[in-house]
Amino acid sequence: MNFKILGTSDITTCDHCGRRGLKLTRVMVPRDADGNADGEVFYAGTSCAASLAGVTSRKITELAEVADFQHAQRVEWAQEKIDTYAAAVEARQAGGRLAPFWELYRSRNTHDLIAPLDAFNDVLGWLTEARSILDRKF
Numbered sequence: 001m002n003f004k005i006l007g008t009s010d011i012t013t014c015d016h017c018g019r020r021g022l023k024l025t026r027v028m029v030p031r032d033a034d035g036n037a038d039g040e041v042f043y044a045g046t047s048c049a050a051s052l053a054g055v056t057s058r059k060i061t062e063l064a065e066v067a068d069f070q071h072a073q074r075v076e077w078a079q080e081k082i083d084t085y086a087a088a089v090e091a092r093q094a095g096g097r098l099a100p101f102w103e104l105y106r107s108r109n110t111h112d113l114i115a116p117l118d119a120f121n122d123v124l125g126w127l128t129e130a131r132s133i134l135d136r137k138f
């Protein structure tokens with residue numbers, strides 16, 4: 001398919017035909033022959049999305065629901081990482097000791113063989129990714 005379906009939006013105007021007052025739109029992005037996003041994200045009603053993509057409306061709905069579900073799982077992951085680690089990381093960054101972070105990390109990751117500073121850097125990466133997931137705008 002020449003488009004990737006990124007999910008469902010509560011934007012009510014179809015960028016393709018201009019129709020307004022839709023209940024929802026599907027978020028789409030064109031993609032190149034390798035399947036990578038290649039162009040601007042846009043919003044289309046389900047039937048416009050289907051005709052653009054050359055598939056049925058049912059297929060568009062299914063793809064959008066899968067994308068929405070995957071995003072919801074990522075949000076859950078992101079929120080859990082932030083709830084767990086953000087305070088300990090900020091305390092360390094404000095000049096606190098590494099030990100409280102390390103105890104927390106070890107209580108959550110008992111099978112990891114990792115040095116405390118490496119774990120800290122991993123968690124910094126998780127938090128950056130988590131914040132970008134929570135900031136996501138189509």
Ligand SMILES: [Zn+2]
Pocket residue numbers: 014015016017018019044045048
């Ligand atoms: Zn339309």
